[in-house]
Amino acid sequence: MEAVQVLMDNLWVAIGAILVFFMLGGFILLEAGSTRMKNAGHVAGKTIFTAGIGTLVFWAVGYGFIYGEGNAFIGLSNFFYGDASAADGGLTPAVDFSFQVMFALVSLTIAFGGFAERAKLGAYVIFAVLFSAFIYPVVAHWIWGGGWLAEHGKQDFAGSTVVHLTGAxxxxxxxxxxxxxxxxxxxxxxxxxxxxxxQVYTTLGVLILWVGWFGFNGASTFGVSDGFLGYVILNTQLAAAAGAVAAMFTAWAVTGKADIPTTLNGALAGLVAITASCGFVAPWAAVIIGLVGGLMVVFSMKLFDGLKLDDPIAALSVHGTVGVWGTLSNGLFALPALSTDIDWGQAGLFYGGGWEQLGVQTLGVVASGIYAFVVSFIILKVMDKVMGGLRVTEEEEIMGLDISEHGSYGYPEQMALEQAKLTTAATKEKFS
Amino acid sequence: METYEAIKQWKDANITAFFKSNRSLNEFHDQIMRKVFQVASDKLNQPPPCDYAWFITGSGGRFEQGRISDQDHGIVYEQSTDANNEYFIKLGEEISYGLDVVGYPYCTGNIMSSNPIWCKSFEHWKLQLVNWMEKETWETIRYVQIFYDARVLVGKSSLIEQLKSTIYQYQLEHPTLIRAFMTNIKHIKNGIGPMGQFLVEPYGGYQGCINLKYTAFLPYVNSIRLLSIKEGIFETSTIDRIYRLMEMEKYHELLQNCTEYFEVLTKYRLSLTEAEDYDDTHYLHVKQLTKDERKELKRILLEGKRLHDEVKKRF
Incomplete structure (x- = not known):
């Protein structure tokens, strides 16, 4: 029986790894759909090669920095990961590694949301290396790898802080x-x-992300015992549903139109919001957490827009603002049976746990957020200086990154027509 | 003033003096356009071969122009002959060109005397109007409503009145037609959100502004025009139409606040006279209004919606 259990655990987490990797497919469609035609090939395609870079770097040093023997700040062994041993009553190291690397890739992809439609290809390459080596693994080590936040009892079931906040x-x-x-x-x-x-790409992207999230949250149980994964999936589904509905109604109430991009971001907001809390809260609380996430994302997008922070994919609002809310929500809603009773932090404020867990959650968010922001900022500033700017030239931006960075358009016929409009009637005729 | 350029200069130099009221501004526009007509017809070196009416429509026809409007106009002439058709189309082209030079941009919907659809003999106009009403398509019904706002600037007013009578009579004989007119104007842009807030432009150069034309004016203008078509009222300005409708007891309750609100609305638009292009005259920045003004504007928008809904219900 135990052997079956081990196999099932491994199988479930391996499926989880595949689902999480498929979230990149969701991001590809989400980002390409949310940006303009002239950049579509670039925005979609860069996700594949940054996934390549991220995987290699994570294999070489990332995993070691997280889980290696080291200090409170960083791990320092297990580089160039190659543990082929079999399961010893738990997950095989390779299954565990595969699951971990996919999370790093999701975080990296979120980070690149902030680059959309204007960064040089070279900036993606270099930042993919540095983020996968020095930013993501450090935060992950602090919380998951035995670092200084690990023993605090921070409740982050599937990686709201590590994955989403760091990326954002x-x-x-x-x-x-x-x-x-x-x-x-x-x-x-x-x-x-x-x-x-x-918008159809964006919508399909969101649906794929939604499905992938069942792996992201569901397989963060690291096994199938007690069927707890079902509970996690249920909470995930409820929060995403609530987020979509809340955002749609909020957009309608505020602007008079239930616009599609906002509704889609609401679904994502529900998913992000429940990421930290999916294994700690009751289903009714998952609904509330998702609703608040969906509501917040609308106002957060308006806020960033008003601050002149141009965020084409709404990464800052969906993964940042709402990620913080989701992590803090544990401090309010965590059930005693899923926290105190199993020695994983304290129950939430509404269950008599007092302010303690909320404090722990806040500390985790603030410390991780500051680290990720400051180090990213420094790295990008230095890159900016060394590379003579992170951004493509104005001319390149206007013609589109498909042609400027890769030499061909994602929509060749369409873009040729667009150009023809700008040139001569003769060319126009050629394409008509 | 013998050239369009001279008219333009004179207009630009003097228009600000006429911002004091809607009436004076619109009379000023009328005067300018009549001058344009004069120069255009002089340019043809030949007097009009028969009686005619040159009319303007749209906001000009309704005597509701702001500082800048695009051109909407047409011609009705008495007899259709090849020579006449050619003459008036030429005149129409010249007028449209002249108006554009003077600062009334070409109409994107091509409602201009240079367009044969809007430049016809009386008999052909009559046929065309009946044809439009028989067809009852969205587009043809829209044309009929546009025609109903026609106001003669130069020539014989009776030509237009007779054509409007045709519409009125046809409509009496075909009571279902009024529903087609209603369908045509059913959609309005909401100016007030579900929580009682202004629904402003979310993006673009007019972010935070309310579109006065679509959210405020059109519900009034369209509802009142519809009632006027039904009752055979030939006045074109919305405010005059309201006064005429108010003479009928059945409209007392429905329209009791309308005159006041519509006049206030016109004043708001007059306040947008700093406008630099046509679009600017439609957008009001709500944050720049005082608290009382905001309240007042909300009342006006809600009343416009109520009126529109009520008229919608009746037909």
């Missing part, structure tokens, strides 16, 4: 340094809607 903080630093896209803000301070080119 890097995206924030990038957004600040890269400055808004050309044409985003007018001289009088008003802001334009540089609408994404395909």
């Amino acid at each position: 903080m890097a995206a924030l630093a990038a957004t600040m340094i890269l400055k808004p896209r050309i044409g985003k803000y007018n001289k009088n301070g008003t802001s334009n809607n540089l609408a994404g080119h395909n």
Whole structure:
């Protein structure tokens, strides 16, 4: 029986790894749909090669920095991971590694949301290396790898702080340094809607992310015992549903129109919000956490827009603002049976746990957030100086990163037509 | 003043003196456009071969122009002959060009005397109007409503009145037609959100502004026009139409606040006279209003919606 249990555990987490990796497919569609046609090939394709870089770096040093023997700040062994041993009553090291690397890739992809439509290809390459080596693994070590936050009893079931907040903080630093896209803000301070080119892509992207999240949260049980994974999936589903509904109604109430991009971000907000708390709270609380997340994301997007932080994919709001809320929500809603009773932090404020857990959660968020932001900011600033700017030239930005960075358009026929409009009638005829 | 450029200069130099009221501003526009007509017809070196009416429509027809409006106009002439058709189309082209030079941009919907659809003999106009009403498509019904706002600037007013009578009579004989008119104007842009807040432009150069034309004016203008078509009222300005409708007892309750609110609305638009292009005259920045003004504007928007809903219910 125990052998079966071990196999099942390994199988479930391996499936989880695959689901989490498939979230990158969701990001590809989400990001490509949310940006303009002239950048579509680039925005989609860069996710594949940054996943390549991220994987290699994580294999070489990332995993070691997280889980290696080291100090409170960083791990310092297990580099160039190659443990092929079999399961010893738990997960095989390779299954564990595979699951871990996918989380690092998700965080990296979130960070690159802040680069969208204006960063040089070279900036992606270098930052992918540095983020996967020195930013993500450090925060992960603090919380998951036995670092200084690990023993505090921080409740972060699937990695809201480690994965989402870290990625969002890097995206924030990038957004600040890269400055808004050309044409985003007018001289009088008003802001334009540089609408994404395909809402269907964005929608499908969100659905794929939603499905992938069952692996992200569900397999963070690291096993199948007691079928607890079902409980986690239930909470995940409820929060995502609540987030979508809340965002749609909020958008409708505020602007008079239930706009699609906002509704989609609401679903993601619900998912992000429940990431930290999915294994700690009651289903009714999951609904509340998702609703608040969906509500927050609408106002957060408006806030960032008003602050002239141009965030094409809403990464700052979805993964940052809402990620913080989700992590803190444990301090309010964590059930005693899923926290105190199993020695994983304290129950939430509403269950007589007092302010303690909320404090622990806040400390984790603030420390991790500051580290991720400051280090990302410094790295990007230095890159900016050394590379002669992180951003493509104005001309390149106008013609699109597909052509400037990769030499061909994601939509060749369409873009040729666009160009023809700008050139001669003769060329136009050629394409008609 | 013998050239469009001279008219433009004179207009630009003097227009600010006429901002004091809607009436004076619109009379000023009328005067300018009549001058343009004069120069255009002089340029043809030949007097009009028969009686005619040159009318403007849209906001100009309704006597509701702001500082800047695009051009909407047409011609009705008495007899259709090849020579006449050619003459008036030429005149129409010249007027449209002249208006553009003077500062009334071309109409993107092509409602201009240079367009054969809007430049026809009386008989052809009559046929065309009946044809439009028979067809009852969204587009043709829209044209009929646009025509209903026609106001003669130069020539014989009776030509237009007779054509409007045709619409009125046809509508009496075909009671279902009024529903087609209603369908045409059913959609309005909401200016007040579910929580009683202004629904402002979310993005773009007018972020934070309310679109007065679509959220405030059109519910009034369209509802009142519809009632006017039904009752055979030929006045074109919305405020005059309201006064005429108010003479009928059945509209007392429905329209009791309308005159006051519509006049206030016109004043708000007049306050946008700093406008630099046509679009600017439609957008009001709500944050720049005082608390009382905001309250007042909300009342006006809600009343416009109520009126529109009520008219919608009746047809």
